[in-house]
């Protein structure tokens with residue numbers, strides 16, 4: 622009898638242990654989804670701030686100060702490629718649309734194009750005649766091209 626009783630206690634403890642362990646893993650998993658979504662939002666916001674700074678700098682002819690910001694945006698876009706795993710489709714106020722995961726290649730290609738274009742902008746800016754036009758072509762148009770299909774209206 623005492624043996625069965627002890628076995629029962631051991632079983633219950635194992636179940637309890639596994640149960641709490643799974644809770645722990647669950648919360649870790651959730652935390653990383655939160656980190657990923659918040660992380661990508663922060664990077665897009667940073668890009669936006671830097672894009673606005675670039676416009677202001679170019680208006681006053683400070684081309685050399687604007688170039689590092691272009692490179693920074695370009696690098697952020699490449700990092701962003703890893704910020705859309707399958708488990709981050711919803712939650713934490715994401716504005717990412719399901720179309721991203723339905724057209725992953727198209728989405729990633731747009732991201733890479735946006736990144737390449739920032740490098741092209743840094744190269745073209747020295748000789749460009751119309752600074753506004755070239756920023757529109759190589760910077761701002763990529764934002765709307767992607768948002769119109771892959772970001773929820775906000």
Ligand code: HEC
Pocket residue numbers: 658661662663665666668669672714715716717718728731732735760761763764765767768771772
């Ligand atoms: C290849 C696609 C793509 C490109 C290019 C792109 N974005 Fe976005 N952007 C997104 C997606 C998707 C989201 C939604 C992310 C989320 O909420 O999880 C977003 C969100 C944002 C946000 C909101 C961030 C927040 O705090 O919620 C801002 C601001 C933004 N983008 C600005 C820009 C600007 C400015 C550009 C161009 C210089 C740009 N984006 C280029 C796809 C893109």
